[in-house]
Amino acid sequence: xxxxxxxxxxxxxxxxxxxxxxxxxxxxxxxxxxxxxxxxxxxxxxxxxxxxxx
Amino acid sequence: xxxxxxxxxxxxxxxxxxxxxxxxxxxxxxxxxxxxxxxxxxxxxxxxxxxxxxxxxxxxxxxxxxxxxxxxxxxxxxxxxxxxxxxxxxxxxxxxxxxxxxxxxxxxxxxxxxxxxxxxxxxxxxxxxxxxxxxxxxxxxxxxxxxxxxxxxxxxxxxxxxxxxxxxxxxxxxxxxxxxxxxxxxxxxxxxxxxxxxxxxxxxxxxxxxxxxxxxxxxxxxxxxxxxxxxxxxxxxxxxxxxxxxxxxxxxxxxxxxxxxxxxxxxxxxxxxxxxxxxxxxxxxxxxxxxxxxxxxxxxxxxxxxxxxxxxxxxxxxxxxxxxxxxxxxxxxxxxxxxxxxxxxxxxxxxxxxxxxxxxxxxxxxxxxxxxxxxxxxxxxxxxxxxxxxxxxxxxxxxxxxxxxxxxxxxxxxxxxxxxxxxxxxxxxxxxxxxxxxxxxxxxxxxxxxxxxxxxxxxxxxxxxxxxxxxxxxxxxxxxxxxxxxx
Numbered sequence: 001x002x003x004x005x006x007x008x009x010x011x012x013x014x015x016x017x018x019x020x021x022x023x024x025x026x027x028x029x030x031x032x033x034x035x036x037x038x039x040x041x042x043x044x045x046x047x048x049x050x051x052x053x054x
Numbered sequence: 055x056x057x058x059x060x061x062x063x064x065x066x067x068x069x070x071x072x073x074x075x076x077x078x079x080x081x082x083x084x085x086x087x088x089x090x091x092x093x094x095x096x097x098x099x100x101x102x103x104x105x106x107x108x109x110x111x112x113x114x115x116x117x118x119x120x121x122x123x124x125x126x127x128x129x130x131x132x133x134x135x136x137x138x139x140x141x142x143x144x145x146x147x148x149x150x151x152x153x154x155x156x157x158x159x160x161x162x163x164x165x166x167x168x169x170x171x172x173x174x175x176x177x178x179x180x181x182x183x184x185x186x187x188x189x190x191x192x193x194x195x196x197x198x199x200x201x202x203x204x205x206x207x208x209x210x211x212x213x214x215x216x217x218x219x220x221x222x223x224x225x226x227x228x229x230x231x232x233x234x235x236x237x238x239x240x241x242x243x244x245x246x247x248x249x250x251x252x253x254x255x256x257x258x259x260x261x262x263x264x265x266x267x268x269x270x271x272x273x274x275x276x277x278x279x280x281x282x283x284x285x286x287x288x289x290x291x292x293x294x295x296x297x298x299x300x301x302x303x304x305x306x307x308x309x310x311x312x313x314x315x316x317x318x319x320x321x322x323x324x325x326x327x328x329x330x331x332x333x334x335x336x337x338x339x340x341x342x343x344x345x346x347x348x349x350x351x352x353x354x355x356x357x358x359x360x361x362x363x364x365x366x367x368x369x370x371x372x373x374x375x376x377x378x379x380x381x382x383x384x385x386x387x388x389x390x391x392x393x394x395x396x397x398x399x400x401x402x403x404x405x406x407x408x409x410x411x412x413x414x415x416x417x418x419x420x421x422x423x424x425x426x427x428x429x430x431x432x433x434x435x436x437x438x439x440x441x442x443x444x445x446x447x448x449x450x451x452x453x454x455x456x457x458x459x460x461x462x463x464x465x466x467x468x469x470x471x472x473x474x475x476x477x478x479x480x481x482x483x484x485x486x487x488x489x490x491x492x493x494x495x496x497x498x499x500x501x502x503x504x505x506x507x508x509x510x511x512x513x514x515x516x517x518x519x520x521x522x523x524x525x526x527x528x529x530x531x532x533x534x535x536x537x538x539x540x541x
Contacts, residue, residue: 005307008307008308009307012307012308024070027066027069027070028062028063028066031057031062033065036065036066036069037069040069040070040072040073041073043070043073043077044073044076044077044080047077047081048077048080048081048084051081052304053081053084053085053088054080054081054084054271
């Protein structure tokens with residue numbers, strides 16, 4: 001069971017990392033300031049989660 | 055607004071820099087909170103056990119919490135040479151040790167009972183020093199004396215030890231504080247006992263962070279403060295954490311769609327999988343919360359603990375509040391404690407007349423599994439109780455969530471709700487909540503002492519705990535008055 005959860009956590013963190021990269025990409029790509037700000041706010045949560053802080 | 059490539063790059067970079075700064079600042083705050091160790095004074099404690107002694111997979115993890123143990127000064131114990139510790143590790147080996155010369159303190163109240171458990175008692179020795187010297191010199195293999203004297207001897211001479219083998223059966227109590235890290239009066243009451251109790255007879259076990267993992271994060275989407283402070287008698291402050299109801303997802307993840315409790319098979323909502331008070335009796339190799347629950351269950355079983363009191367808080371709009379929930383075998387103790395609390399009459403220093411401490415008693419539902427009052431009652435021989443007080447910060451009607459709200463319980467929306475009669479109990483100051491829990495514990499102990507009989511019908515005598523402040527003393531002086539300054 002421990003191995004299962006470890007694998008699952010690695011996959012989860014990989015997904016969080018990939019989504020974080022997509023958010024950064026989108027923040028650069030979008031021309032709307034509001035979308036950039038929303039993306040930046042969302043990014044904070046993803047980064048805190050990625051480092052298992054919150 | 056149409057952005058050029060260069061402008062876009064500059065604006066985006068600025069926004070991301072701000073996001074990174076906010077991320078770092080909040081990250082540091084969360085990290086510091088997660089790793090902050092709450093101070094507990096342990097000057098009165100005889101022994102500190104770890105959960106991992108009972109649940110090995112917890113070793114080295116954040117949830118490997120402390121169990122503070124305080125032995126009664128008048129408990130009768132066996133003093134031996136440290137090298138003989140293995141020989142006297144069990145009652146059986148103490149009883150059957152051939153050729154053991156046992157000396158006894160003649161003025162010990164427990165001498166007769168103690169002497170009866172050993173092979174060759176030699177009575178009539180005058181004082182503890184003679185016993186200690188007899189063991190030291192080797193003229194006696196085992197010395198029977200009071201815990202207070204034995205402890206002093208062991209502290210002064212490291213070649214001596216107190217035998218693990220039980221000489222005298224005494225009652226014991228486990229106080230569980232901090233089961234839910236967002237219910238502060240449970241933890242503060244456990245801390246009050248930890249830092250003040252003087253156990254004369256029996257054994258007191260205390261946990262102040264029952265689910266320690268829950269103290270490493272805050273309740274999601276509640277915007278709760280991380281800390282609150284209580285002022286001590288000297289005017290300095292003690293800082294306590296306000297955590298979450300559930301185990302941190304860093305220790306246990308993911309939540310299943312439906313939580314199936316083991317071993318009952320009862321199905322609960324997924325979030326309850328990280329609630330320790332739905333995880334009892336626990337499992338040695340189950341999920342993280344089950345392992346923590348298993349440590350508690352094993353602690354009760356292996357130490358044959360007589361009583362367990364689990365201290366909680368509930369929101370004022372919740373029906374089970376200002377209440378004692380009891381396992382069915384503990385009904386008469388709960389009723390006796392209720393009577394004592396309702397008859398409590400005192401006048402506080404401010405002139406307030408305390409005309410009884412109103413308390414409800416509810417029997418633990420037999421089909422609701424995972425809770426202390428159900429599973430510890432079913433799987434151990436302890437009388438088990440759970441106590442609830444009224445916590446505005448836990449409720450859903452509250453306004454702004456501040457550390458003042460945690461302490462004072464004052465909130466205009468709750469005042470309004472109270473005026474409209476929508477609450478089961480008005481929220482009150484933490485002093486009153488802790489006072490209520492304290493009198494609940496002492497009343498249950500008093501009820502037990504009326505018979506001194508365990509659930510198995512064994513007469514173990516009284517559990518005597520001194521120096522615990524009364525309801526009116528906590529009400530008058532505040533709970534901080536009874537907490538030690540940080541050393």
